Amino acid sequence: MPKTFDHNVRRIAYDQTPGEGPGVVFLGGFKSDKEGTKALDLEAWARQQGRAYLRFDYSGHGMSSGDFLDGSIGDWTEDAHAILEAMTQGPQVLVGSSMGGWIALLLARTIPARVAGLVTIAAAPDFTEDGYWATFDESEKAMLLTEGRVERPSEYDDSPYIITRKLIEDGRKRLVLRDPLPLPFPVRFLQGTADTAVSTETAVRLLDHATGPDMRLTLVKDADHRFSTPECLLMIRRAVEEVIQRSNR
Template sequence: MTEPSYLDTPQRRRIAYHRTPGEGPGVVFLGGFMSDMEGTKALHLEDWARNAGRAFLRFDYSGHGQSSGAFTDGCIGDWAEDAEAVLDALTEGPQVLVGSSMGGWIALLTARANPERVAGLVTVAAAPDFTEDAMWAGFDAEQRADLERDGVVHLPSDYGEPYPITKRLIEDGRAHLVLRAALHLPFPARFLQGTADADVDRAVALALLDHATGPDMRLTLVEGADHRFSEPDCLELITDSVEEVRARAARRRG
């Protein structure tokens, strides 16, 4: 594993990243909740970009991977700020955003705030508004009381240690919901979702497609694919979708 470079953000967070030079529009990978930039999808996209001569960027949000800070100090708004800082400092021109799980929510926030910086969008098992619709809505009375008293509850995870869910994460999430207000995506957008995803139900993907507006949106359901979406056919679908989005974005600009 090669050593990352680092970006110091205006919020005084130190963000680890790897950047591959190449032709634009560049591709930026936005990872998931408690994930990092060393995952299968990020590395697959990096290999694709290097072989295709495309510009590519992967990074760790603060409190994730090799970036500064503790995970429990962060929230959706902080991680969206990290993404904005990375886009501003490390990329040129509109980018194709590839958002995995929580990264899909971050990508949608980025697109809503700065649509001029987005050439296109590919989401993989996007989880918009999950702190409210999946976590808070799923808490029982005891968990809600624990969160209020202790400021944190721990949820079991299929990927390792339990997830520490802080009161700040829940409250901040409510300030960044994207499925409650207008969400216009004025560029090619592809939403990818597995039917066997145990973490993000296909209903979320359908709700996103129904709620968002835009001239070029498509949802692809992959029978049997799980939340990792990392089987060879799934990885190929991600890169095919990125290529399609880049090509359609270029035609729109031309």
């Protein structure tokens, strides 16, 4: 059974593996949870390596309290910040998948001393603005402003994504591709070329925009947004290992 951590009025569910540092913290994606393939594969790797590891559910996700539709990028970043500060010691390697990549970048910007390195998988920085708002037609924008929500189909779920006005307006305050983004530690961006949710153009834009002494983008031919084939999982583990090794230099 997962443990829970109380943060303000939110109860955050998490699973933690004890071990050596720097620890690894997995940050999941939009509407995903800590039981996903990538999160569990990294946990198995961490146990084998004796590496400290933490995976958790944002509020409104998985086993954590709250309603998903009440959440926002700011809320979920606060969840991540709070559990990182409470449950880990010293710099951590952040592994952010999709939206988790955006949240990892926000943490790297606000608490760089707690970040030993960064690995992102199909990172989706600023997706509320560039992925949703920018593609809404005038009727969708009007509906969002008047009714507070718009439905968009999901290729991963039978039920549609409900995009709230709060999500869009809060996301607008958390954009990372408009202002300087220093990443002063080892960084590995992983991106599939067959990803229909996050484009390779977004990955290249992030690489071009961020600054840092040790940053690489790997494009994987025909890999999709899930990035969960055995080959992709191995690539994630190797990226984490490389970041840990280089962060210890």
